[in-house]
Amino acid sequence: MPAPSEPRRFRAVAVQPQWGASDFLTSARFQRWMRAQLEAARPHLHPQQPNLVVLTELNGLPLVLRGGWLAAATRRFEWAAGLLLLQHLPLALPILWWERVSPVRALQLARIDEHTALYLQTCRALAREYGVWLVCGSTPMPHYRREGRRLRREDASLYNQTVILAPDGTLVGCTDKVHLTPDEGPAGVDLTPGQLEWLRVFPTPVGDLGVAISLDAFRPDVVTRLEQLGCTVLLQPDANGSPWTALEGLYPEGQTPRDQPLAWLESSWQVTAHSSTIRYAINPMVVGNLLDLSFDGQSAITGPAAEAPHPRSYVMTSPRPGFLALLPWVQERGTPEQLRAVGQQLAAHSGHPRENRYRSGVLHADLSLPPSTRHPTPAGAHEQAISALLNGEADMAPPSVLQHWLWLVAGLLLGLVLSPRAGHGQRR
Template identity: 35%
Template sequence: MTVHLIAVQAAMRLADYRDAETFAARVLELAERAVAGLDGAPKLIAFPETIGLPLLLTLGPSGSDYGRVAGSGRVTEAAQRLLQTYWRAVLGTAWRFRALGPEALFLARALPAYRAYTAAFAAAARRTGATVVAGSSFLPHIELEAVRGTHIADPRVYNVAYTFAPTGTLLDRTAKRYLTPGLESHLGLSRALPEAQHTFETPVGRVGVAVCLDGFYSSVVDRFDALGAQIVVQPSANFAPWTRPWPPDPSVTEGEAWLAWGLRAHLQGRLHLRYGINPMLVGGLFDLQARGRTSIVCNARLHDAETEGYRGVLKLAETDDQEEIVRVIVPLKPRCRA
């Protein structure tokens, strides 16, 4: 059979997070653009890392805080404004869950952000009939249960990606294992255990999700291949200039390093893995500027391709700072061919 693999290089704009309805409309617009004109073959749409994160700043238990944070020059300033207003609630959350620092703020605002994030992507999956990997957000483990309703079941906060079936039901939650030094490691986020990174069946094949930095680690991709995954989705957000010298090796650029040593490289020679989808975030939020060229890559042993001199690249976004939809239609054969 053939399947459509689609990566959304989405632009981050604070105005899109004004309230839950605005966010849902924005996600739906992107999803409908992603599938426009395609035939009835199974589809997978992948969104970038942290696309749900701004909801933690703009949505609170009492409603929208967009007006409160919109004038901030920095993310830290926006967080300080919220703390000044809701310090009692944050302190109560910190005491209840024994949480410290930014983690307490995330927990105090987790439920409204979770509801808006999951509702938006579930609706997009239903409308488009596609499997949707909904980027990620910083959230604890949240459960829906008859007596307690929607509640925080485990207060540890993760960078977690949700995946929705074409029916709009939740298929999987995959938390990030390897945290980005500095940014994530200072925010009180927890690391996923290796066994939390699993694979799951979808209409486009068996999928594994590696949130950003996880896709650079061979052990993560090893595990997905051993579990029989055919596709790895790597939602990413890179807050560094795409053309800057790469700090570990200044002889190459940031963008060259992603292609040379990232998911494309780790797919080569695999037994089961055929394709990788790496949607990148672009645009600006306060002082954060996201840059990156979205890519769809392949195991060249099973599906030969080359783009811009890189073997195993099916398609690249044209820019590193503009919103784009990157999509391919590819064959999907039985998982194992020795």
């Protein structure tokens, strides 16, 4: 770590991977998929300076498919969710009964402890093996508390959460996504929004890191909060669930929707173009068709115009300064109508020869910042619990199936006993 008076010089690396359902069917496949991203980043790592590697949003969400070979074969999200719920009903049904959550939330919570442990231990091993500051992307994760050598989730909430690890595999911090898209809400994967006041900034040798997951980087309240906390490097892990050249799906009422790449300029690029505090932003985007869902985009690293004088921009937008690194889209030239057509050809179930032939890749940029004047804020109870798991001081052995069902049967019997009594007090 540089001395306090020295500038921080480091390399930022953004990985744009391609995913598919088969990458998540076993623990070994998931580990290979994650490791392949760090292996792709290896040639871009600086040999002498610290490296900051940023992965993509919700790269742990498809772990719900683990072991669900038949579900993955349906190639439909809703059908797969139904089959998975049946497959894991012994674990999910008591959660449905006791915690009064949706079937989709119950399905995720049924094995969330083992998925969280797999995700964190995989990322910890990669951070240590490659010696990088690793922004793990994000994954659905509850808030945990430590009870002796066991971790237990606080409640039935499930956040879209980013975890940052140091090169030795220790925890730097966690951040929850504040603004959820409709696909992340009750009608989709049913996640829980984080709270604006929970956002923090993490001082490190690779910047004072603030996380704005996907939609959060478009929202002034999140950006302003991170600026007030002293953020100098904005991290925007992303999973854009629509064709890249389609019209934007989220826009103010009464406003005409724009081409999505044009709308995307209002996130990382706009932040670094106008913020007096946030100097750089790193926005990796995942691509690929996951069942019947399509993900596409252009990963980018943005910063001061003086450091990126060569004008360039997303496809379908005019060149401009501020892009330090930008991954090209699959086709750079054509009319808007032609480019929109290509986006639809790439999408799931298009039947076109170009289906699922997205562009993956890795970007890097060398960044420099003045010394940090910030001090780390104390870790919260959840971060302390995650640290204990990563350090081997605690584990998350979930309750047995038998214990789940004993609680369910006890609840049903209690309901039968109390229901007649409750009726006596009712007016007719």
